[in-house]
Amino acid sequence: MSELRFMTAGESHGPCLTAILEGLPAGLKLDLESINKDLARRQQGYGRGGRMKIEKDKVNVLSGVRFNETIGGPITLQVVNRDFQNWGERMAAFGEPAGEKVTAARPGHADFTGIRKYDRTDVRDILERSSARETTMRVAVGAVCKEFLKALGITVVSQVTCIGGVKVDPAKVDRAKLGTDISDLNCYDAEAEAQMKEKIKAARKEGDTLGGIFEVTVRGLPAGLGSHIQWDRRLDGKLAGALMSIQAIKGVEIGAGFDCAILPGSQIHDEMFLDEAGKVYRRTNRAGGLEGGMTNGEELVVKAAMKPIPTLMQPLHSVDIASHEEVLACKERSDTCAVSAASVVGEAMTAFVIAQAICDKFGSDAMVDLKAALAAYKARIGKEW
Ligand SMILES: Cc1cc2nc3c(=O)[nH]c(=O)nc-3n(C[C@H](O)[C@H](O)[C@H](O)COP(=O)(O)O)c2cc1C
Ligand SMILES: C=C(O[C@@H]1CC(C(=O)O)=C[C@@H](OP(=O)(O)O)[C@H]1O)C(=O)O
16 A cells, blocks of 8 residues: 555535545645645636635645644645535534435436435435535645655646637647646637637536546656556556546546557657767657656656536436436536636646655655655666666
8 A cells, every 4th residue: 555645524515624644754844825826726717606706715734734844644634615604504414404305316426326325315415525626625635745746846737728629729838837827727828718718608608518628747757656567556547547536537648648549659659869968868758758657757748538517507307316207407506617627636636646656666754865765766767868
């Protein structure tokens, strides 16, 4: 089992959300504002629903940190749900049930299978935990991991590359600007972004929803994180699993991804050359920085595809779990599109997996030892090549 792990708890409309992150070394300097900044980034984006106007996510750090530094113990992170004030009676842990049950399952959500699997009669018992409100805590955990990686010279950035079929032109994206959050949709092609907003506006008007694609890039990685030795040590598998675990993510690509199935080897594999100093370099990075389940020293590039939001204001045909009748799916309020929010969650999950790989390889008791081990390793593998 990996040393670094986390778990989240909390319902979407409960009093608060919590995460426990265990296994980071002692002696890591943490900045509260950088965690809150990522929480705010996750809340923004054209197309989000009314809930985001209520919440102003801020983290409380309840353990594992003293005087701005980790001390090696589990780090407990908490975010209070402001909306709980409006749901108190319906979300009480004890007492008599209050409010009407939700019984019209939404296609595309966890509702229908959840109530049967967990033997519940109120869809709320399922939707409270299946809600992507939970991603708040993934982002808080990811922000801590990003601080850890930053201390080692590694940065994690993202961009939205497609919404509702409107695609970014890669030639128009200044990749040096990635991570500077220049736009509302976390998109670095202004023309495409304007079209994306129009698409979202039209979808909202029609009571419909949209999905899209985001890309996460990691810079400053040492070669050799992950391993070819065993299936469950391959970093590509871990990254794909972590990104796929985000609510509504239905596809993950590493580097050229699905294009690899179409193009010949001569147009896919990244040829190696030697510079004047005899150091190896590549002119392309279609592998997305991963070969044999290990980082190869190039930028890591992963993409994830998000399906359209399942709650439609023009509801889909469905069934009622109480009356056994055909009905229209339930709707309270919902996002129309949340791809930019998902991109921030994607950064977080990627940062966690990379932080885990670093802790596995270089030890995770104390920052000073980890930094020394990383420096010694880099010196060895950089000596000849
Ligand atoms: C950031 C984010 C926001 C989301 N917002 C909503 C929403 O407002 N309404 C909704 O029905 N689903 C929303 N979803 C998607 C559902 O949570 C998701 O589709 C559901 O949990 C079922 O899981 P699955 O799509 O992975 O099968 C959101 C997902 C993410 C990542
Ligand atoms: C609360 C968040 O996202 C929620 C994810 C979500 C879902 O079904 O996944 C449904 C909506 O919740 P509500 O019904 O309270 O409006 C979103 O707002 C959040 O991102 O913080």
